[in-house]
Amino acid sequence: MSNFPRVVMTGIGLTCPLGDDLPTYRSALLSGKSGVSLFPVRNMGEQPAGVCSFDQTKYQNRKEIRVGTRAGSIAIFCANEALANAGLELASLDSSRIGVYLGITEHGNVETETEVCQLFDHYDEDVKYWTHHHNPRTVANNPAGEITVNLGLKGPHYTIGAACAAGNAGIIQGVQQLRLGECDFALAGGVSESIRAYGIFAGFKSQGALASHEDPAKASRPFDKSRNGIVVSEGGCIYVLERLEDAQKRGAGIIAEVAGYRINSDGTDYVLPNPERQEECMRQALTNARMNPEDVDLISTHATSTPQGDEQECKAIRNLFGSSEKTLINNTKSFIGHSMGAAGAIELAGNLPSFEDGLAHATINVEELDPNCALDGLVIDQPREKKTGIRVILNNSFGMLGINSVLILKKFDS
Amino acid sequence: MDKDKVKQIVLDIIAEIAPDEDLNDVKSDVRLRDQLDLDSMDFLDIVMELRKQHGIDVPEAEYRQLESLDSCANYLLPKFEAGATA
Numbered sequence: 001m002s003n004f005p006r007v008v009m010t011g012i013g014l015t016c017p018l019g020d021d022l023p024t025y026r027s028a029l030l031s032g033k034s035g036v037s038l039f040p041v042r043n044m045g046e047q048p049a050g051v052c053s054f055d056q057t058k059y060q061n062r063k064e065i066r067v068g069t070r071a072g073s074i075a076i077f078c079a080n081e082a083l084a085n086a087g088l089e090l091a092s093l094d095s096s097r098i099g100v101y102l103g104i105t106e107h108g109n110v111e112t113e114t115e116v117c118q119l120f121d122h123y124d125e126d127v128k129y130w131t132h133h134h135n136p137r138t139v140a141n142n143p144a145g146e147i148t149v150n151l152g153l154k155g156p157h158y159t160i161g162a163a164c165a166a167g168n169a170g171i172i173q174g175v176q177q178l179r180l181g182e183c184d185f186a187l188a189g190g191v192s193e194s195i196r197a198y199g200i201f202a203g204f205k206s207q208g209a210l211a212s213h214e215d216p217a218k219a220s221r222p223f224d225k226s227r228n229g230i231v232v233s234e235g236g237c238i239y240v241l242e243r244l245e246d247a248q249k250r251g252a253g254i255i256a257e258v259a260g261y262r263i264n265s266d267g268t269d270y271v272l273p274n275p276e277r278q279e280e281c282m283r284q285a286l287t288n289a290r291m292n293p294e295d296v297d298l299i300s301t302h303a304t305s306t307p308q309g310d311e312q313e314c315k316a317i318r319n320l321f322g323s324s325e326k327t328l329i330n331n332t333k334s335f336i337g338h339s340m341g342a343a344g345a346i347e348l349a350g351n352l353p354s355f356e357d358g359l360a361h362a363t364i365n366v367e368e369l370d371p372n373c374a375l376d377g378l379v380i381d382q383p384r385e386k387k388t389g390i391r392v393i394l395n396n397s398f399g400m401l402g403i404n405s406v407l408i409l410k411k412f413d414s
Numbered sequence: 415m416d417k418d419k420v421k422q423i424v425l426d427i428i429a430e431i432a433p434d435e436d437l438n439d440v441k442s443d444v445r446l447r448d449q450l451d452l453d454s455m456d457f458l459d460i461v462m463e464l465r466k467q468h469g470i471d472v473p474e475a476e477y478r479q480l481e482s483l484d485s486c487a488n489y490l491l492p493k494f495e496a497g498a499t500a
Contacts, residue, residue, distance in 0.1 A: 062433035067455070129466060132458045 004179045008412060009352075010252040011086025011240030013078040016346050017050035017233055017336045021081070026353045028335070029361040030383050034217035035336045036231050042117065042198040044205070048216035049195045050233025050337035059150065069137050070193035071107060072146030074236035074342075079147045079187050086240035086252060088185070090151060099183030100144040100157035101173040102238070103166025103190035105341035105399065107159065108138035109197035143191045155183050163399025164302070165263065166190045167237065167344025168407045172261045174241045184246060189345035191236035200340075204230055207271070209306050211337075220338070221365035222303035222310050222331045223373035223380075230304045231337030237345035248414075256352055259392065259410040260289025266402025273309050278316035278404050282394065285406035293324040295392050296408070298360050299377075300351050301331045302396040304338050311372045313396065318375060328377045328384060331363040344397030344405065354390040355411040359383045415494045417487035423494075424486045427463040431456050442483040464490070469497055 014020070017035030018028040028035065039049035056065050056073045059080040065073055079100070083090065115134055123129040136142070144157040156177070162169035167190030174188025194200045204210040211229040213219040220231040239255075247254060262285035266274035286292065299317060303310040321327050332347040339346050354360055360379045369380065391411040398404045425437055428450070435450050446452055460480060464470040470493045472480065479489035 063431070063451075066431070066433070123466075128471075129462070131462065132455065 006244035007175045007178050007241055007258045008244050008247050009239045009255040010242050010247050011082040012349055013081025014237040014349050015052045015054040015077055016235040020054040029350050032364050036216050038216050041201050044198055044201055047201055048219035048231045052234050068146050069142055071143040071191050075143040075147050075191045076150045078236040078238035082238045082240045096154035097184040098153050099155045099177050099186050100147050101170050101188045102144045102159045103162055103170030103341050104159045105163050105166050107140055109199055110193050111137040113197050163403050164340055165397045165399040165403045165405035166341035168397040168405035175258050178243050186241040187238050188241050189238035190342040192340035192342045193234050194340045195232050195234045200232055218365050220305050220333055222305045222334050223370055224366045225368040225370040227305045229306055233337035233339040235339040235342045235346050237342055237349050254412040256409040257412045260285050260408040262288055263405045268402055271400055273312040275312040275316040279319050281404040281406045282320050285408050289408045293321045296327050296394045297390040298393045299329045300347050300395045302398045303331050314373045314375055328360040328379050329375050330360050330379045334364045348395045351393050358386050358389045417491055420487045420490050421483045427460055431459045445481045
């Protein structure tokens with residue numbers, strides 16, 4: 001990637017089941033605290049889920065919250081927090097040079113379901129009671145567009161539909177647009193409001209992929225022998241991305257540099273993962289970053305706590321990193337569940353502080369490690385310090401229809 | 415039902431639709447849009463809430479009858495009374 005401008009992260013805004021800022025979230029990850037709790041789901045009773053508790057009114061008035069969507073509120077919160085974290089004041093910027101690129105797994109399920117249920121429950125299916133807010137709430141660009149309305153941004157905005165690979169895909173899109181010169185600042189990441197649609201839960205349940213456990217905190221347990229499915233979560237994470245030269249010119253604090261990435265497709269199945277393509281995706285991302293497996297200090301796995309998916313990802317990692325003794329491996333979904341389109345971005349954020357503290361947070365809830373998921377560098381139960389420091393993180397994020405995304409970040413060296 | 419009650423019903427709906435607005439000093443004879451931060455989508459919300467909460471339909475051609483509290487009261491009172499006797 002030497003011919004392209006280098007791109008760096010200079011701000012992070014997030015909300016997840018373990019907090020609404022990175023220090024709080026990181027502290028919970030290092031202390032081994034689960035963010036999963038029981039959440040009432042229409043037609044399905046209480047389900048383990050990851051619920052966010054950010055203050056919606058911090059950046060929106062009550063009317064904006066009523067008119068918009070939950071995904072929009074998550075996006076607005078994260079975008080405002082990211083700009084503040086990057087030390088940027090909009091008044092001093094050319095708002096036409098700020099682009100918004102958000103990954104989504106899906107959008108519109110929540111709003112459509114709510115409207116349909118209301119129509120059936122209260123209005124005898126009479127469509128004259130259908131809200132005029134439905135279309136602006138459900139257009140696919142909604143979460144990104146709500147940011148531009150809230151902040152008065154004039155640059156490009158859109159979402160990237162990439163199933164559960166979307167968090168990485170949003171960041172990758174931002175990097176590419178900066179390199180093309182389409183914007184000077186990219187607000188890039190992913191968001192999800194999926195816990196508010198019962199169809200998401202019901203779909204996973206019908207598929208045999210919805211987590212259950214008497215203790216919700218233990219429901220998401222990637223790599224554990226008894227794992228039985230996904231804990232659905234909501235959340236968002238948005239990064240401020242800039243070209244390195246611009247960031248240095250304004251004296252920005254640099255959180256990390258985007259070293260490389262890759263998105264590819266299995267081309268094989270609607271649902272089932274394909275470890276050969278996952279391995280290929282990681283290999284190509286390494287090539288893109290001009291790195292070898294031995295250069296990676298930490299792999300943030302995608303593993304969602306499904307019996308097959310976790311095993312397949314481990315197979316892909318084992319094939320590629322089997323000889324890399326220095327690579328640690330962890331999983332964030334064991335703490336917060338699967339935040340869908342936000343997952344890749346949120347999980348990466350939880351690991352970025354390792355550039356400073358040298359700690360790989362653990363994978364929790366592994367009471368009996370599945371032998372098929374046994375990897376040499378897997379960090380279980382307690383955080384592990386890497387004496388030589390953590391300088392490179394490889395972030396996996398995979399999704400349905402066989403989309404794989406890999407993002408590699410490195411500690412910034414001036 | 416009288417005109418003051420109709421005005422209060424409309425104000426209650428506006429309080430739901432525009433929860434950030436101060437409704438303590440709304441003038442009855444001034445256009446609502448001239449004294450409150452309401453846009454065309456908000457007026458569609460008022461129409462929808464009249465339909466949902468009170469069973470009153472306002473045809474699109476008559477939306478302008480809702481421009482002030484006074485015009486709302488004049489226009490809606492007969493509809494409320496008709497609903498009460500129906």
